[in-house]
Amino acid sequence: MAMSAKLDLRQSQTLVMTPQLQQAIKLLQLSSFELAAYVEEELEQNPLLERGRTESDDAPGEAAATPAEAADDVYGATVKIDGKGDYHGDDEAAPLFEAPGSWQASTSGGRFDGDDLFGVEQTLATTVSLYDHLANQIDLDLSDPAERIAATYLLDLLDEAGYISGDLDDAVATLGCTRAFLDRVLAKVQRLDPPGVFARDLKECLGLQLADINRLDPAMQTLLDHLDLVARRDMAKLKKLCGCEMDDIADMLIELKALDPKPGHRFDAEPSQTVIADVVVRASQAGGWHVELNSDTLPKVLANERYYTEISGSTRNKADREFLVERWNSANWLVKALDQRARTILRVAREIVRQQDMFLLKGVEHLRPLVLRDIAEALELHESTISRVTSNKYMATPRGIFELKYFFTAAIGSTGDGPAHSAESVRHRIKSLIDAEPPNKVLSDDNLVEFLRADGIDIARRTVAKYRESMRIPSSVQRRRDKKTSSSSAS
Numbered sequence: 001m002a003m004s005a006k007l008d009l010r011q012s013q014t015l016v017m018t019p020q021l022q023q024a025i026k027l028l029q030l031s032s033f034e035l036a037a038y039v040e041e042e043l044e045q046n047p048l049l050e051r052g053r054t055e056s057d058d059a060p061g062e063a064a065a066t067p068a069e070a071a072d073d074v075y076g077a078t079v080k081i082d083g084k085g086d087y088h089g090d091d092e093a094a095p096l097f098e099a100p101g102s103w104q105a106s107t108s109g110g111r112f113d114g115d116d117l118f119g120v121e122q123t124l125a126t127t128v129s130l131y132d133h134l135a136n137q138i139d140l141d142l143s144d145p146a147e148r149i150a151a152t153y154l155l156d157l158l159d160e161a162g163y164i165s166g167d168l169d170d171a172v173a174t175l176g177c178t179r180a181f182l183d184r185v186l187a188k189v190q191r192l193d194p195p196g197v198f199a200r201d202l203k204e205c206l207g208l209q210l211a212d213i214n215r216l217d218p219a220m221q222t223l224l225d226h227l228d229l230v231a232r233r234d235m236a237k238l239k240k241l242c243g244c245e246m247d248d249i250a251d252m253l254i255e256l257k258a259l260d261p262k263p264g265h266r267f268d269a270e271p272s273q274t275v276i277a278d279v280v281v282r283a284s285q286a287g288g289w290h291v292e293l294n295s296d297t298l299p300k301v302l303a304n305e306r307y308y309t310e311i312s313g314s315t316r317n318k319a320d321r322e323f324l325v326e327r328w329n330s331a332n333w334l335v336k337a338l339d340q341r342a343r344t345i346l347r348v349a350r351e352i353v354r355q356q357d358m359f360l361l362k363g364v365e366h367l368r369p370l371v372l373r374d375i376a377e378a379l380e381l382h383e384s385t386i387s388r389v390t391s392n393k394y395m396a397t398p399r400g401i402f403e404l405k406y407f408f409t410a411a412i413g414s415t416g417d418g419p420a421h422s423a424e425s426v427r428h429r430i431k432s433l434i435d436a437e438p439p440n441k442v443l444s445d446d447n448l449v450e451f452l453r454a455d456g457i458d459i460a461r462r463t464v465a466k467y468r469e470s471m472r473i474p475s476s477v478q479r480r481r482d483k484k485t486s487s488s489s490a491s
């Protein structure tokens with residue numbers, strides 16, 4: 001058959017990920033801190049974007065945002081749930097009241113602009129680093145210049161925990177000294193504060209701290225030489241090796257627990273970041289729950305139409321006009337994307353509250369099994385959208401602050417015809433049973449299975465063990481040893 005070229009006209013549908021769509025997806029999954037950084041970067045790059053203002057801050061002649069663009073309101077809605085578990089509420093998020101933008105300074109106090117004032121963490125007293133703390137002591141305690149040089153070299157080898165991370169043989173070669181000289185310098189710097197620094201391993205670190213309080217006797221040294229037996233709680237062998245009674249072994253273990261295995265970590269402490277809730281849930285006076293977005297996590301930006309009109313009329317260069325139009329479109333898109341992001345988060349949060357109403361009323365024991373697909377089907381959204389919305393977002397409830405991911409747990413079957421149980425509620429039940437176990441009757445995993453099945457939870461022993469280990473709860477054998485040791489030391 002002869003080969004010939006021809007043209008065919010075919011129609012097909014494809015999904016095209018435009019740059020703006022990709023950017024909108026990225027905005028959806030950003031945390032509040034990441035979003036604030038992203039908006040700050042856009043404000044620096046786009047001259048047509050400006051920080052939002054409240055009505056009191058707007059001066060005559062300045063740009064003002066339209067309601068659809070500004071997203072200056074705190075969005076919220078009330079979720080009412082009747083006895084059948086049905087949801088009653090608005091389909092769309094409705095603005096409740098005008099709130100001051102999270103970026104503005106306020107003369108009434110309580111809110112401030114991050115560009116003008118320092119954050120709370122910046123008002124903390126300046127902390128001295130481990131390096132500076134030890135360097136000052138080296139300058140004071142070591143008068144010999146050669147020893148000071150060697151000590152400073154060892155100081156450079158310390159890790160964050162205060163341990164020497166390098167090889168001392170390499171240090172000898174680099175410094176051009178003898179090993180005896182370096183060991184003498186090492187012994188001197190190991191007496192510096194805090195006790196335990198410049199150690200080469202855990203055994204040496206604990207030994208230095210015990211020597212500092214004059215408690216490094218032969219029995220304690222033997223205990224340090226056999227830390228593996230301490231980890232295994234092999235009291236019989238420790239008693240034989242140390243030549244001590246069981247009460248003495250228990251006292252020595254209490255002393256070991258009081259030591260600091262990482263003495264360097266008390267320095268260079270970074271201020272902890274406070275979790276800021278993206279969504280706030282509170283009980284409504286009319287019944288149900290009131291769900292609203294936290295205005296402090298909503299960046300306020302405006303597309304300055306007045307400035308755009310002013311400079312576009314005087315622009316003659318084609319490249320400048322194209323740049324101006326591109327910046328104007330980008331500014332409008334960002335304002336609308338932020339508004340859409342806020343509304344999507346609120347929709348998902350409202351549905352989570354509806355699904356987990358009993359958790360809010362009665363606690364974690366009543367947390368329902370929930371997967372992303374349940375929320376996606378209820379809101380007619382894609383599962384990937386729900387996943388992005390619930391990542392790095394937090395909800396403040398009357399029972400505390402939780403990540404939105406917390407409310408999604410697998411289902412554990414029921415022994416009867418009752419509803420399934422969430423994995424998180426089962427973990428909570430396991431922990432409650434272990435916390436309440438008497439010292440003379442430690443519950444094994446098989447015992448836990450019996451109690452859970454009596455509560456209507458159909459669960460296997462290996463699942464109980466997996467949940468127990470995920471909560472870092474020791475086995476029944478280990479717990480029995482710990483409680484026996486505690487009771488012996490107490491008596």
